[in-house]
Amino acid sequence: MLEVRQFPYGEDNLGYLVHGKKEAAAIDPGPAGPVIEYLRRRGLILKEIRNTHSHSDHTGGNRSLAGAAGAEVVDSPGGGDFRLEGEGIEVIPVPGHTPDSVAFYYPGWVITGDTLFIANAGNCPPGRLAVFRRSLDRLLALPEETAVYPGHDYTERSLNRAAEIEPGNRDREEFRRMYQPPPVASTIGDERRINPYLRTDQPEVIAWLKRAGKPAATARERFRALVCGD
Numbered sequence: 001m002l003e004v005r006q007f008p009y010g011e012d013n014l015g016y017l018v019h020g021k022k023e024a025a026a027i028d029p030g031p032a033g034p035v036i037e038y039l040r041r042r043g044l045i046l047k048e049i050r051n052t053h054s055h056s057d058h059t060g061g062n063r064s065l066a067g068a069a070g071a072e073v074v075d076s077p078g079g080g081d082f083r084l085e086g087e088g089i090e091v092i093p094v095p096g097h098t099p100d101s102v103a104f105y106y107p108g109w110v111i112t113g114d115t116l117f118i119a120n121a122g123n124c125p126p127g128r129l130a131v132f133r134r135s136l137d138r139l140l141a142l143p144e145e146t147a148v149y150p151g152h153d154y155t156e157r158s159l160n161r162a163a164e165i166e167p168g169n170r171d172r173e174e175f176r177r178m179y180q181p182p183p184v185a186s187t188i189g190d191e192r193r194i195n196p197y198l199r200t201d202q203p204e205v206i207a208w209l210k211r212a213g214k215p216a217a218t219a220r221e222r223f224r225a226l227v228c229g230d
């Protein structure tokens with residue numbers, strides 16, 4: 001059984017340590033200090049350091065943590081699936097936000113980087129939208145109780161924007177009422193119910209786009225309008 005520990009850093013970045021009883025891997029770790037302290041307290045050995053994608057706000061902590069913990073930085077997505085204490089962690093390619101974006105999946109949780117945020121999705125150049133949509137669909141196909149651990153905490157403003165787009169969505173208000181960070185997390189089921197980027201066929205989403213004067217005739221146009229703002 002592998003656990004996830006979240007480490008907020010910077011303005012709104014979220015780094016992670018995934019671990020069993022003895023072994024750990026860091027994902028987008030941020031400053032080394034709190035991670036090293038947690039490893040020490042739990043008696044954990046850091047086996048490797050990985051990243052959800054190559055943006056510097058996610059990779060900036062790699063080197064100092066590697067030096068402090070004597071762990072290897074493994075290329076993402078080239079490193080592929082890996083194991084901790086015999087338990088497999090699947091590296092799911094989710095290109096879109098960047099060509100090299102990946103998510104880390106273990107039954108029970110997924111670390112989504114800048115691909116999927118709570119009630120929001122990452123930015124994506126227009127030329128990669130189709131592949132980005134497929135990447136989000138791949139995440140949505142995970143079991144609905146899977147905990148979603150995103151790469152940034154944009155939750156407050158994302159929920160506010162979702163409320164403008166889909167004012168009648170009661171599931172979102174229920175999510176807001178029950179939401180108790182830390183950790184900053186939702187589930188795949190929550191995202192299906194509250195994330196406007198994944199709900200482009202909902203009448204309220206279509207109406208909002210039309211009111212905003214955006215092209216909204218096809219699912220593709222609606223997704224583009226939400227992600228790119230045009």
Ligand SMILES: [Fe+2]
Nearest residue numbers: 053055097114
């Ligand atoms: Fe990013």
